[in-house]
Amino acid sequence: MSLLTQDEARTLLQKVLSYSKADECQVSINGSVGGNIRYALNAVSTSGASDQMSLAITSAFGKKVGTTTINEYDDASLAKAIRRAEELARLAPENPEYMPFLGPQTYEAPSKTYVEATAALNSKSRADMVQGSLQISKDNKLNAAGYLENSTSFYAIMNSHGLFAYTTNTAVNFSVTLRTEDGTGSGYAAKGYNDSARLDVLAASKTAAWKAARSTGAKALEPGKYTVILEPAAGIVLLENLYGSLDARSADEGRSFLSQPGGKTRLGEKLVDERVNIYSDPHNEDLPTYPFNYEGMPQKKISWIEKGVIKNLFYSRYWAQQKGVTPTPSPDSVIMDGGTASIEDLVKSTEKGILVTRLWYIRSVDPQTLLYTGLTRDGTFYIENGEIKFPIKNFRFNESPIIMLNNLETLGKPERTISGEGGGSAMIPPMKIRDFTFTSLSDAI
Amino acid sequence: MAGMGMGGVLLSRIPVLGSATRPRTETAWIDTGIKKQLADVALNAARSKGATYADVRIGRYLNQFIITREDKVLNIVDTESYGMGIRVIAGGCWGFSATDKLDKDNIAKAAELAVAIAKENGRLQSQPVQLAPQKGLGEVTWKTPIIKNSFDIPVKEKAEMILGVNAAAMKGGASFIDTALFLVNEQKYFASTDGSYIDQDIHRIWPVFTVTKIDEKTGKFETRNSLGAPMGMGYEYLTPDDSKKIKTVTTLYTDRYDMLEDARLAAAQAAEKHAAESVDPGKYDLVLDPTNLYLTIHESAGHPTELDRVLGYEANFAGTSFLTLDKWKTKKFNYGSKLVNIVADKTQPGSLGAVGYDDEGVPCREWDVIKDGILVNYQAIRDQAHIIGLNESQGCCYSQSWQDVQFQRMANISLRPGKTPLMPNELIKNVEKGIYIIGDGSYSIDQQRYNFQFSGQLFYEIKNGKIAGMLKDVAYQANTQEFWNSCTAVCDQRDYRLGGTFFDGKGQPSQSNAVSHGAATARFNGINVINTARKI
Numbered sequence: 007m008s009l010l011t012q013d014e015a016r017t018l019l020q021k022v023l024s025y026s027k028a029d030e031c032q033v034s035i036n037g038s039v040g041g042n043i044r045y046a047l048n049a050v051s052t053s054g055a056s057d058q059m060s061l062a063i064t065s066a067f068g069k070k071v072g073t074t075t076i077n078e079y080d081d082a083s084l085a086k087a088i089r090r091a092e093e094l095a096r097l098a099p100e101n102p103e104y105m106p107f108l109g110p111q112t113y114e115a116p117s118k119t120y121v122e123a124t125a126a127l128n129s130k131s132r133a134d135m136v137q138g139s140l141q142i143s144k145d146n147k148l149n150a151a152g153y154l155e156n157s158t159s160f161y162a163i164m165n166s167h168g169l170f171a172y173t174t175n176t177a178v179n180f181s182v183t184l185r186t187e188d189g190t191g192s193g194y195a196a197k198g199y200n201d202s203a204r205l206d207v208l209a210a211s212k213t214a215a216w217k218a219a220r221s222t223g224a225k226a227l228e229p230g231k232y233t234v235i236l237e238p239a240a241g242i243v244l245l246e247n248l249y250g251s252l253d254a255r256s257a258d259e260g261r262s263f264l265s266q267p268g269g270k271t272r273l274g275e276k277l278v279d280e281r282v283n284i285y286s287d288p289h290n291e292d293l294p295t296y297p298f299n300y301e302g303m304p305q306k307k308i309s310w311i312e313k314g315v316i317k318n319l320f321y322s323r324y325w326a327q328q329k330g331v332t333p334t335p336s337p338d339s340v341i342m343d344g345g346t347a348s349i350e351d352l353v354k355s356t357e358k359g360i361l362v363t364r365l366w367y368i369r370s371v372d373p374q375t376l377l378y379t380g381l382t383r384d385g386t387f388y389i390e391n392g393e394i395k396f397p398i399k400n401f402r403f404n405e406s407p408i409i410m411l412n413n414l415e416t417l418g419k420p421e422r423t424i425s426g427e428g429g430g431s432a433m434i435p436p437m438k439i440r441d442f443t444f445t446s447l448s449d450a451i
Numbered sequence: 452m453a454g455m456g457m458g459g460v461l462l463s464r465i466p467v468l469g470s471a472t473r474p475r476t477e478t479a480w481i482d483t484g485i486k487k488q489l490a491d492v493a494l495n496a497a498r499s500k501g502a503t504y505a506d507v508r509i510g511r512y513l514n515q516f517i518i519t520r521e522d523k524v525l526n527i528v529d530t531e532s533y534g535m536g537i538r539v540i541a542g543g544c545w546g547f548s549a550t551d552k553l554d555k556d557n558i559a560k561a562a563e564l565a566v567a568i569a570k571e572n573g574r575l576q577s578q579p580v581q582l583a584p585q586k587g588l589g590e591v592t593w594k595t596p597i598i599k600n601s602f603d604i605p606v607k608e609k610a611e612m613i614l615g616v617n618a619a620a621m622k623g624g625a626s627f628i629d630t631a632l633f634l635v636n637e638q639k640y641f642a643s644t645d646g647s648y649i650d651q652d653i654h655r656i657w658p659v660f661t662v663t664k665i666d667e668k669t670g671k672f673e674t675r676n677s678l679g680a681p682m683g684m685g686y687e688y689l690t691p692d693d694s695k696k697i698k699t700v701t702t703l704y705t706d707r708y709d710m711l712e713d714a715r716l717a718a719a720q721a722a723e724k725h726a727a728e729s730v731d732p733g734k735y736d737l738v739l740d741p742t743n744l745y746l747t748i749h750e751s752a753g754h755p756t757e758l759d760r761v762l763g764y765e766a767n768f769a770g771t772s773f774l775t776l777d778k779w780k781t782k783k784f785n786y787g788s789k790l791v792n793i794v795a796d797k798t799q800p801g802s803l804g805a806v807g808y809d810d811e812g813v814p815c816r817e818w819d820v821i822k823d824g825i826l827v828n829y830q831a832i833r834d835q836a837h838i839i840g841l842n843e844s845q846g847c848c849y850s851q852s853w854q855d856v857q858f859q860r861m862a863n864i865s866l867r868p869g870k871t872p873l874m875p876n877e878l879i880k881n882v883e884k885g886i887y888i889i890g891d892g893s894y895s896i897d898q899q900r901y902n903f904q905f906s907g908q909l910f911y912e913i914k915n916g917k918i919a920g921m922l923k924d925v926a927y928q929a930n931t932q933e934f935w936n937s938c939t940a941v942c943d944q945r946d947y948r949l950g951g952t953f954f955d956g957k958g959q960p961s962q963s964n965a966v967s968h969g970a971a972t973a974r975f976n977g978i979n980v981i982n983t984a985r986k987i
Contacts, residue, residue: 054547055547055565056854060532149763194767366897368895372924374672383897
């Protein structure tokens, strides 16, 4: 098993560091054990298990730096890897942006990222869960394709300045697409947690089944601007491109949607509706994360957008030094505040609109305005007078999350959701948005 | 510390550190005899536990990344990963297990786990796996035909080359340039219970930059990405050669890339974009350079002809396909105009997908997918071949690493060049109202591959057969079948070039596949162009 305890990780990293001849050296190691099961056409397809551990070494002589990774741990391989990192560093030109590694850090108490029950999942428990999902598909005369994976992992980092940090994590992710036998209807659901006890495979499969059955016979609406209700799984794929773009350096350099003429930025400016609050909180019980980031920087609660105002940007250690501010890790464990309304409540309060289950193939069109394109998928419905009236054909959109969050009507109750694009998790409310821009129709089901 | 340190026994022949005169790819190479021994441990263990078929991939994956911006090398990274993936059929069901602990005990345990997973999942299968036959090939080898091993070029030389590229862009007026060089060496050993033992040494290279030009007065920025391609080549790709260039409104490159020249041009063009006219939306005849068209081919021809999508195996993630089996069976489905001939080819020299054998031991080949505009074939692997009436696989199986299971992946999918002599400048002369698009930009397509939207790097308005100036804010939207049926001209072999990507994504867990797409400049009539400018 490639899972080291804190003591084992410390011992191994100390050993690697003891081989170092560089001015500075930083070593990190990650390991994971996990398994997955995939199904399609109402039967298992591929599945497997993996057990791996990888070591990264960064060596520096002055401001010259080199990095190697290796996954062999005999003395000869470790020595080979560290000598190569040093060789690369010696050959590299000086990097004026190089920052000495961090010294020892103080971290807040860790949140509960590791759950024993999740770590105990195995091929039998995975098959059992999938069997339940397949039964729902068969009972409803649908065609199931889905995926269930679990992993248990650790990460540790140590450097020649005395920093050491160690953490563990468990994760279980499930997604399912149910389609009608004739391929004219499709429904989707996805859930991911640290704690497998929170995962209800059957409930998610039932949601997907309902959407598949209801989405046959879709009608075509004209492309244009519509009020939409974005379910959390749809909203996250646009929002992750907003909070992932809050980099201070690109804003300061003039190459971000936050840039202003003359080298100024929109930090401190109200950019979206005042009901929008987006922040990171490593201690949120529904979305726990590590107390430090990949380079050992402490992670704390931080607000990114507060009452619609860009409150903070993230700063690399180099850029923070240049600007005389505190380094800030990029967003992790992201939460967007919302209200108390359920998706059903949002539908009931909608005179005319479109319910969107999932958005797909999201790509940047113009980074200057944060314009993105993509399509609806696997459950798109027309709402009239507070009721879902009929399924509609999928649309392509061209929309900016900034414009979208200025056209906010209502926020529902946030829930943990998982991005079908990047795979990251966040707490996102269902959002009712007016004037969402659909630019063409798609025949895809 | 379980499992650590045991690799030293079997791998004691590996030198501790490559000397200055021996490239890293050589010093990391594991003797074929050792790999055969390890593979046989896994195959025998799988068989003894009840597998009716097993294959083993032992991979050592070496990468080098040189990351720079302007006059700085931010980092030089050498990665190395070594391990084994074991795939079995037991009880008619697939099972897979991967480990990076390559001693006999752990290999046997991993094989046992793969068999146990297959047996556990047997209750969830609808019918047993049906593998197309593949006769054992004995011990064979294959190597990417490179001229200069990129890993053998001193790091200092590579870093200085990139810094020279960056300096050229900055001298040309760029505000910023981000440049990287990615080098890949897959040392991959395959063995199966069919009796194949295949050792392959695969090389790829990808030089890439983005030039940014800021207009401080307006606060706007424009970018221009490099027009080179990732290639299945050695460092020779970066040797400039004027005879390998195509000149239109800018310079374009075949199988030798003048990165420095491209950076200089990029700086000027990024500045020019600021003054370009914002496009008037509407219908245009598009002239698409291969640097743009390769990605449209990838998304609208490559993906919908992947048989796993057609059958529904990707329904939960990458999607299915509009090119359903009933359309193929008619032998009349007009995917495109008669000029549209799309070929799958895993043997094409210089391409990213070229290998001797795929990841289930099938020798690679070339075949037609779209012939004279008609859908005639798909891309299949061993457990799918029977579905389309084949008695052998087409060799499209690939895994990104030893720790991921192999499955159907895209072959190089290319548009054959036209048979009538035609070069881009001649093609443009016949266009009344059009846009000439160079380079890849934003790209998005639906999950059944009907509706797509693509952008680009450079857009030139064509008026009455002449380039009338630069445009910006351009994206084209179309339906795949309508788009390919609007193809009215394809330039000839002299203009044929490869584009490609390292990041063709599919599967759960998601895996990346490296694949090339060849094309010559082509014309598409009456395509819908939108204006992407917004205000926030």
